[in-house]
Amino acid sequence: MFHTISPAVLSRMAYLEAMDRKDRSDGTTLQKRLRQVPPETGRFVALLAASSPSGGFVEIGTSAGYSALWISLACAMRGCKLTTYEILEEKYRLAKETFQEADVARHVELVHGNALQCMSKIKNIAFCFLDAEKEIYEKCYDAIIPRLVKGGILVADNAISHRESLKQVIDKALADDRADALVVPIGKGELVCRRI
Numbered sequence: 001m002f003h004t005i006s007p008a009v010l011s012r013m014a015y016l017e018a019m020d021r022k023d024r025s026d027g028t029t030l031q032k033r034l035r036q037v038p039p040e041t042g043r044f045v046a047l048l049a050a051s052s053p054s055g056g057f058v059e060i061g062t063s064a065g066y067s068a069l070w071i072s073l074a075c076a077m078r079g080c081k082l083t084t085y086e087i088l089e090e091k092y093r094l095a096k097e098t099f100q101e102a103d104v105a106r107h108v109e110l111v112h113g114n115a116l117q118c119m120s121k122i123k124n125i126a127f128c129f130l131d132a133e134k135e136i137y138e139k140c141y142d143a144i145i146p147r148l149v150k151g152g153i154l155v156a157d158n159a160i161s162h163r164e165s166l167k168q169v170i171d172k173a174l175a176d177d178r179a180d181a182l183v184v185p186i187g188k189g190e191l192v193c194r195r196i
């Protein structure tokens, strides 16, 4: 997967990494910033997605599509499609541009809207990456866990960087007998849950 990334994907990843770095240093407001994962988290979620069982791939919180590009590597390998949700119009437009420029449209379906309102339509999830506002994590967790197939994986970002605000949902996941879970110290900290 990582040895055969196309020049179009590599080029868009580099463009978004530069944009994200600039956002973080020039005082761009939180809502406008891309707030994307670091490359090592991208690789980690791609590996987990590639190792998940049969079923759909979902992402909650697209931003400009950087983490989705990493997950699209697993989709290309398995011949499946990621459905990724973005609520903000400006980010949705950037993500659309990302998937066109990187030529991954056949592996990524971008949905403009509130992911939580779309969950009832989704079932048989093999892999989900959750990276949105922290206030909705617990609602997302409650919606995703019952929709995971056996062996399906939920990864939630910021489990260490936002440990305090996510304490309730992390504790819930660690005690939940429907899944095996742990927090992995990579990037901003990833809560990884595997459905039993």
Ligand SMILES: C[S@@+](CC[C@H](N)C(=O)[O-])C[C@H]1O[C@@H](n2cnc3c(N)ncnc32)[C@H](O)[C@@H]1O
Pocket: 034, 035, 036, 037, 060, 061, 062, 063, 064, 065, 066, 067, 068, 085, 086, 087, 088, 091, 113, 114, 115, 116, 131, 132, 133, 136
């Ligand atoms: C941290 S950023 C995602 C970064 C992205 N995963 C990446 O690494 O490239 C969070 C994004 O989630 C979006 N978001 C927040 N709440 C949402 C919701 N309920 N449904 C869909 N998107 C949401 C925000 O607009 C924002 O663009």
